[in-house]
Amino acid sequence: SRSINLAVIPGDGIGQEVVAQGLKVLNAVLPQDVKLETKEYDFGARRYHATGETLTEADLAALKKHDAILLGAIGDPSVPSGVLERGFLLKLRFAFDHHVNLRPSRLLPGVATPLAGQPEIDFVVVREGTEGPYTGNGGTIRKGTPHEVATEVSVNTAFGVERVVRDAFARAQARPRKKLTLVHKNNVLAYAGHLWTNVFTKVAEEFPEVTTDYIHVDAATIYLVTDPGRFDVIVTDNLFGDIITDLAAAVSGGIGVAASGNINPSREFPSMFEPVHGSAPDIAGQAKADPTATVLSVALLLRHLGYDNEANRVEEAVSADLGGRGDTSRTTDEIGDALAVRVAG
Ligand code: NAD
Numbered sequence: 001s002r003s004i005n006l007a008v009i010p011g012d013g014i015g016q017e018v019v020a021q022g023l024k025v026l027n028a029v030l031p032q033d034v035k036l037e038t039k040e041y042d043f044g045a046r047r048y049h050a051t052g053e054t055l056t057e058a059d060l061a062a063l064k065k066h067d068a069i070l071l072g073a074i075g076d077p078s079v080p081s082g083v084l085e086r087g088f089l090l091k092l093r094f095a096f097d098h099h100v101n102l103r104p105s106r107l108l109p110g111v112a113t114p115l116a117g118q119p120e121i122d123f124v125v126v127r128e129g130t131e132g133p134y135t136g137n138g139g140t141i142r143k144g145t146p147h148e149v150a151t152e153v154s155v156n157t158a159f160g161v162e163r164v165v166r167d168a169f170a171r172a173q174a175r176p177r178k179k180l181t182l183v184h185k186n187n188v189l190a191y192a193g194h195l196w197t198n199v200f201t202k203v204a205e206e207f208p209e210v211t212t213d214y215i216h217v218d219a220a221t222i223y224l225v226t227d228p229g230r231f232d233v234i235v236t237d238n239l240f241g242d243i244i245t246d247l248a249a250a251v252s253g254g255i256g257v258a259a260s261g262n263i264n265p266s267r268e269f270p271s272m273f274e275p276v277h278g279s280a281p282d283i284a285g286q287a288k289a290d291p292t293a294t295v296l297s298v299a300l301l302l303r304h305l306g307y308d309n310e311a312n313r314v315e316e317a318v319s320a321d322l323g324g325r326g327d328t329s330r331t332t333d334e335i336g337d338a339l340a341v342r343v344a345g
């Protein structure tokens with residue numbers, strides 16, 4: 001019989017609240033014969049205050065045994081900015097080589113958008129997940145003086161860029177419109193820009209059916225607002241991908257509905273699924289968080305593990321729920337309950 005051995009990392013702030021709903025929907029959608037085993041990991045501010053520790057080697061060894069990881073959010077105002085984010089979240093993405101950070105954006109019918117009219121929005125951002133300025137390569141000299149100098153080195157390897165670009169081409173090839181846009185800043189970032197552009201052009205030869213396009217990241221933020229329909233698949237570096245996917249979320253239903261998968265395509269390590277948003281300390285503990293992004297991340301998780309029917313049912317439940325939403329008065333729990341009822345029925 002089939003089974004899913006899932007690691008659950010609720011994390012900080014609203015992470016706790018939304019992951020509970022994600023699990024509720026997962027339990028409701030899985031058929032009887034699928035055995036779901038979950039193990040919760042207490043990562044985030046509580047663990048850090050109690051032990052001074054962030055992610056350990058023992059944690060990684062334990063996590064490695066799971067089929068997949070569901071994460072809420074990491075980061076808390078009681079800890080200096082970045083300590084938990086780097087110490088838990090980024091460490092995990094790097095250790096498990098989550099180089100494909102998949103962030104789909106789809107504006108569902110009837111869902112509010114700040115954009116004029118109801119533009120067609122259906123694209124996916126393939127954000128590189130293990131390189132760029134996220135590698136922690138940098139330094140400070142004369143710290144704290146008026147002459148402080150800080151460097152933050154963006155690391156881009158031919159190997160790392162090529163594998164994520166090839167993954168994005170394959171995804172574009174599999175979609176009806178077969179279009180891939182490289183987003184970078186090759187007019188200023190001479191070295192990384194050259195590497196990305198060259199690799200993109202070279203890999204394109206393997207995918208003659210895919211239409212290609214290049215847009216500077218600043219201009220991409222214009223088109224995401226004025227003409228989002230032009231995008232099908234976008235491939236971009238780690239930091240640009242972080243920034244444009246919050247914008248993408250904002251125009252396609254809001255940050256409360258944006259899902260992501262941190263994928264290790266070789267399956268050597270478990271992939272990790274999480275909402276694009278963070279721990280939202282401004283609304284934590286108030287039952288105001290929208291759990292839809294986490295529920296849609298559960299759909300990505302299901303599809304990754306081969307449960308396509310169940311993934312589709314979760315996405316259909318969200319479409320139906322969002323289409324009929326209209327007001328924002330429901331609590332986190334009420335939205336989770338409504339989605340669980342829809343996937344079960
Ligand atoms: P955030 O995404 O937590 O919040 C940004 C805004 O979006 C806030 O106004 C918040 O109330 C709103 N929001 C977020 N999720 C929502 C939801 N599900 N429903 C309704 N509204 C929602 O970003 P931030 O404020 O920049 O960061 C807060 C903390 O989270 C920081 O510590 C940051 O480092 C961390 N963070 C973690 C992750 C992650 O774990 N993957 C992602 C982003 C930010």
Ligand code: IPM
Nearest residue numbers: 075085086089090242276278
């Ligand atoms: C995200 C977050 C993280 C990132 C932070 C919290 C490290 O913003 O998942 O989008 O920058 O990748």
Ligand code: MN
Nearest residue numbers: 242243246276
């Ligand atoms: Mn982000």
